[in-house]
Amino acid sequence: MARAPVPWGVLRKPLYVQARILHMKYLFFSWLAVFVGSWIVYVEYSSYTELCRGHDCKNYICDRYRKGVIDGSACSSLCEKDTLYLGKCFTAKPNSQVYSGSWADLDAVIKCQLDDERTAAFHTPPKGTSVETFREMIYNHLKAKVGDQADLSDLATQVLSIADANRDGHISLPEARSTWALLQLNEFLLALVLQDREHTPKLLGFCGDLYIMEKIPYTPLYGITLPWILEVWIPTGLRRRMDQWFTPSWPHKAKISIGLLELVEDVFHGNFGSFLMCDVSAGTFGYNERHDFKVIDARYIVPENSFQESIRQQRCDNDEDCVYGADCVTSCDLTKHRCTTDTARPNLAKACEALKDYILRGVPSDVREELEKQLYACIALKGNTEQMEIEHSLILNNLKTLLWKKISHTKDS
Numbered sequence: 143m144a145r146a147p148v149p150w151g152v153l154r155k156p157l158y159v160q161a162r163i164l165h166m167k168y169l170f171f172s173w174l175a176v177f178v179g180s181w182i183v184y185v186e187y188s189s190y191t192e193l194c195r196g197h198d199c200k201n202y203i204c205d206r207y208r209k210g211v212i213d214g215s216a217c218s219s220l221c222e223k224d225t226l227y228l229g230k231c232f233t234a235k236p237n238s239q240v241y242s243g244s245w246a247d248l249d250a251v252i253k254c255q256l257d258d259e260r261t262a263a264f265h266t267p268p269k270g271t272s273v274e275t276f277r278e279m280i281y282n283h284l285k286a287k288v289g290d291q292a293d294l295s296d297l298a299t300q301v302l303s304i305a306d307a308n309r310d311g312h313i314s315l316p317e318a319r320s321t322w323a324l325l326q327l328n329e330f331l332l333a334l335v336l337q338d339r340e341h342t343p344k345l346l347g348f349c350g351d352l353y354i355m356e357k358i359p360y361t362p363l364y365g366i367t368l369p370w371i372l373e374v375w376i377p378t379g380l381r382r383r384m385d386q387w388f389t390p391s392w393p394h395k396a397k398i399s400i401g402l403l404e405l406v407e408d409v410f411h412g413n414f415g416s417f418l419m420c421d422v423s424a425g426t427f428g429y430n431e432r433h434d435f436k437v438i439d440a441r442y443i444v445p446e447n448s449f450q451e452s453i454r455q456q457r458c459d460n461d462e463d464c465v466y467g468a469d470c471v472t473s474c475d476l477t478k479h480r481c482t483t484d485t486a487r488p489n490l491a492k493a494c495e496a497l498k499d500y501i502l503r504g505v506p507s508d509v510r511e512e513l514e515k516q517l518y519a520c521i522a523l524k525g526n527t528e529q530m531e532i533e534h535s536l537i538l539n540n541l542k543t544l545l546w547k548k549i550s551h552t553k554d555s
Contacts, residue, residue, distance in 0.1 A: 250357050253355065271318070284325075284331075330353065395501055460474050473486070517541070520537045
């Protein structure tokens with residue numbers, strides 16, 4: 143007996159139900175993606191508006207300029223002519239605003255401070271202060287920062303030269319107050335100390351404690367800049383590997399690395415005392431078209447003298463309380479609950495740590511073994527050994543010689 147044909151609707155119904163379920167899943171995950179994406183955009187936008195306050199910075203500076211409190215070479219361009227433009231925000235902390243931008247036809251980096259001590263800085267020196275008294279104030283400030291160095295008088299004279307922003311041979315009270323505010327900043331002080339070297343960007347101008355620096359085209363020292371939406375989803379391990387992929391050729395990396403080693407040399411017992419490098423990360427350094435090494439963020443390169451004065455006043459319960467920046471670590475004296483003044487690692491050890499993966503990737507085979515040996519000896523340096531200075535100089539010279547020898551015959555040098 144023949145079977146009756148199965149109605150088409152009976153077969154079609156399960157397929158229809160499955161399609162409906164798939165459609166519902168698609169809608170659910172689509173809405174979930176929209177929700178998560180919107181949340182990320184909201185969080186990032188909120189962070190951006192909280193961090194990036196260039197408008198507030200400009201309003202504050204220009205208000206003080208119009209009132210005659212401050213003056214400088216960039217004030218008119220910022221507040222009257224609108225030829226100083228604040229572009230992309232690179233601010234990492236709300237009280238230290240950083241922007242790329244332009245000043246007339248110059249590409250520049252504009253930096254501005256927003257903190258509670260700012261107003262007080264613009265009240266010094268007081269009205270009626272003579273140029274000689276101001277010079278003495280500068281000298282004593284520099285002495286407190288870097289110690290009693292032989293060339294402090296020359297450095298104070300250089301500061302006075304910068305203070306005369308309009309080059310009329312006269313330092314006005316607003317110009318003096320702007321210069322005094324800038325002197326409180328570690329980055330400005332380092333730019334003064336190393337102005338005859340090529341490792342720091344040039345100071346182009348200032349207005350109050352807003353200052354304009356030469357823009358360094360390649361930053362950070364290595365890696366690739368990605369849109370923030372991609373940064374959120376890329377695992378840390380993969381991100382580190384990607385950073386290593388996007389680096390210059392090895393001879394160029396060698397030249398850049400020599401620049402960092404030369405910076406360490408310059409700030410270690412230099413003409414104006416020793417400086418501590420308290421953030422030796424790729425994001426604080428860069429290089430130009432000729433692969434000359436440049437410091438792009440010197441806020442955490444601090445005079446050792448002032449670091450010691452500050453850290454010894456810091457209360458602590460353990461060693462983790464005795465940290466400045468990312469890399470300057472001392473120990474806690476539990477009998478006094480105060481931080482000690484000797485850092486655990488010298489600048490050179492921290493620089494070698496930062497360079498290790500960078501310079502060993504792609505290194506020619508004939509220098510790899512020796513370079514690894516020197517780098518690991520460098521990383522092992524301690525900051526409080528009696529022989530540290532001798533070992534420091536020996537390893538520094540060995541590393542520079544090894545790298546120069548390998549690239550000196552090439553056009554990259």
